[in-house]
Amino acid sequence: MTDTTLPEALRNPDVGGPAQPLVIARDLVKHFPLKSKIPGRRAGVVRAVDGVGFEVRKGETLGVVGESGCGKSTTARLLMQLIEQDSGELIFDAQGVGSAQLPMKRFRSQVQMVFQDSYSSLNPRLTIEESIAFTARVHGIGAAEASARARALLDRVGLEPARFAGRYPHELSGGQRQRVNIARALVLRPRLVILDEAVSALDKSVEAQVLNLLLELKAEFDLTYVFISHDLNVIRYLCDRVMVMYLGKVVEVGDTETLYANPAHPYTRALLASMPATDPDHRTLVAPLAGDPPNPINPPSGCSFHPRCAMAEAVCARRAPALSDALAGHPVACLMAHADGGHSRQLAATT
Amino acid sequence: MTTPQDNHAEAQAAAPMVSVRDLRVTFSGGGKTIRAVNGVSLDVAPGEALALIGESGSGKSVTLRALMRLHPPRRTRMEGAIRIDGADVMALDARALQRLRGGTVAMVFQEPLLALDPVYTVGQQIIECIRTHASVSASEARQRALRALESVRIPSPERRLAAYPHEMSGGMRQRAMIALALSASPKVLLADEPTTALDATVQIQVLILLRELQRELGLSIVFVTHDIGAAVEIADRVAVMYGGRIVEEGPIRTLLRAARHPYTIALLQSRQHGMDRGQRLQTIAGSPPDLAALPPGCTFAPRCPHARPACLAQVPATTDLGQGHRVSCILASESAVAEAAA
């Protein structure tokens, strides 16, 4: 879908066709070095993202869940190319990101992000309208046109331009600021919007309003969403497919209903079982998982989940499982999903 | 065999451990007067867990802190009556207040990194609390601190005594804070969003821990949260707050299945739980009230789909619907009258 009111250079036509995934990420790795007390000696690395590969299909909402240290925020930043990966490739609509076919600035007009902290993602010295218009002006749209676009978008997200365009971020509530961030993300008609815990800091009633808005905008602007959250209820409600991350790796990907009904990976199972009960007569009696999520500085050998896994065996400490596709369309990174994994149990294929 | 309902009725019959009557808390500063709490009355029986549910600006955290008089005295004005374990909290002098805090009532906060002193080890902080409330020798205090850490199921408690807060993971820190709060054997535990900042798998551990400790020690718990799920796991009773008032309270089962106040109903409906994908969520129109300029009458009326002129005129009276279920809404009082007449 092209917006003919945008200048020619900014229109983003579909290149690969409907079957082509919008984003393909392959073996992304990002390690952050730790400062060592003795100069010249490396103190270790934080293996934030340790070989992550996935795809985002056109028009879907892909959910990303995981706990602290799983690498979901780093993955989001890699997707946006706010930080550069140490290795691995990123392909956007069949074109390599940063290549001659898809230079960085062009890529940036097609992928935008909404951050968790609604206040710190807005420049406190600029008015709302100026913040939104900035993105447009960066790409060459003139000042008057950019302001008009900004106001139209404010109107679309439910903030009356006459009342809000001249205001500063500190004068708005959290929910209103998040709407502004969404409006800013849409100024250039991107194709992919990454929402990094975008509703996590909002009150529940405000969250509901913003989620409704996101649904409307997705249909109207033909968007694809990557939705990162720790709230499993929101993920289930919003997302078509879900990707579960643990300690810098993808452990399971699948269709939302299937994943929630029959989680394959032991971690996913534990995570879903950790959701608080909804019936006071059936409260959770035993915590599904003991201990805290581990630190990505020294991940365990082999399968990084094995120290906490109820089904771990000796082989799990030796071999790191790759994502297997034994359960069709539902990749799982567990030795139980590989016929030759060496584990005594096998995951049953669920359709 | 006693059912939960029997225990509950028995608990109610005994004198309440925490009793609040018509609490009002006003903050003045910067030229504005913020009426954070506007007439809150509640009771917590011994061994009972009450969840205070509300969104930002509802006054739930302010109410909790008022129970221990934690607000800065110069900027705050408190009115009303608070009794904890028979003592009139508003009338306590400084020394008695210090004995109350930690000894009778203790508090657990949302972010342990901020609530624990970073320059002392966990052991030192627990020992300090123990020795403030009981004159025991250093070695005896250390033994008690160790037992406190064991009671919160921290692995390797010996080692944790010598650990600094930043050396521990989030879940362990929260357990340490609970141990600190319980170290002087209080009867009431106040918890301000204790699991909000924790990961899901850790949150359920801490919720189960709190529930078990409550049962073992017979604690009364007042638990502030915005997450109904957390309340389901721990609370016996729930009080829903809006605009500085309790709009509805009752046993948790009653509130989940038969809520009567429009705000409670809307809150329950706005959860994504059970909604189909792509279906619009129910939302509450409008925005939270400005506590510096509260409307007269029911604070929820401006956003209520059932509001009437009478709602804006005066604060609705509290209707008792039986079995501990109370609602502050003109609609409920009318239907209660109609039921009584029928």
Added chain:
Amino acid sequence: MEMTLKKPAAAPLVQRSPGYWTTVGRRLLRNKLAMLAALILLALVLMALFAPALMPSDPYAASILKRLKPVGTEHYPLGTDELGRDMLSRLMLGARLSLFMGITPVLIAFVIGSALGIVAGYAGGWTNTVIMRLVDILYAFPSVLLAIALSGTLGAGVGNALLSLTIVFVPQIVRVAESVTTQVRNREFVDAARASGASSLTIVRAHVLNNVLGPIFVYATSLISVSMILASGLSFLGLGVKPPEPEWGLMLNTLRTAIYTQPWVAALPGAMIFMTSISFNLLADGIRSAMEIKD
């Protein structure tokens, strides 16, 4: 599929909130102490500007007979100095040089220091290391010693004194600028601006500067009083202003021996330095408090 953007019919009147600096200004106006300091400074500046018109006597007219007259002498309200020149006139004219030597080095250092600091803070990495470590070298010297050493090397005179003072203040401002810029750089709105494809220069211009210049400016204002005192000190040591030009520090020097015979007269230049420095400090403090707008 084509999609047209719905534009509002006529640009409606947009409710404009008061800008940041307007709010800061209003808060400042309510601060009585800062306003008092501002008034004093205004009076001093006006006095310096219109000194030639305001002076009752010739500041250079010397007379051995009239030397060291006390305060309240006829024709000489504030007495005379050791060469018989009218103190009041010399103090008035001296304000020019003293204020000039207080403000100018700070102004120049603000421009240079901010530029270096912002570049170091935003670029990070090697650029940051090189700039900051070079600055550290200068920072290692106590400012008074550095000023004296530089002035001594360059020689006496107003120009050289200005140069050495500027060099003393640049490192301090670079440090503050770098620190504030690094904080701002890590805020998410800078990430959002990068995500929109803006170049570093655009981001610095549109997002960093308006957040950073305020705090740096306030810090620089607090340096003005230091600069005045240092300049006076240099003149006192004979390294700055040369006689017979009136400058408060120089006057303090030449009146040194008179402290036993006419203590009040000898103290007058010091009192002027003190009053001006305190006023600058209070004003800077007031601006800083006004800028802490709690959101």
